[in-house]
Amino acid sequence: MRWNHCPKISMSSTIKPVGKGGYMDFEEWYEKYKPIKNHLARGEDRDYFETYDLELGYVLGIADTQPKRVWTYVDGDGGTYVVDGYHLVNRIYYYITEVPYEGDGIEVQVDEYSGCAICGEEGECEHELG
């Protein structure tokens, strides 16, 4: 299915030049910074931390002492992103990485919202061309 009418979707790459940190996709980010397992998520095997309760407390503790190991997964423009540092706005959850980042402005696109730019429909719609 092609969405040529939509300027947002026609940039179909998952790697975007965002922030001062340059280009990186989520896989590269994952391998480079190595998110730690969430030891607080009982019975769940996951590497992100929720934005409330004990898990948030743990994130804040790290943010206090080793802020460059904390990342925020956010709902952004046209998709979701991992950005360096602890943020409140549009947060979905947090990552803590083994490897601290250097510099700032690192922004890695994780998901791109698909769908028609006009009506938001993810399946077929009247705006589809060809």
Ligand SMILES: [Zn+2]
């Ligand atoms: Zn449409």
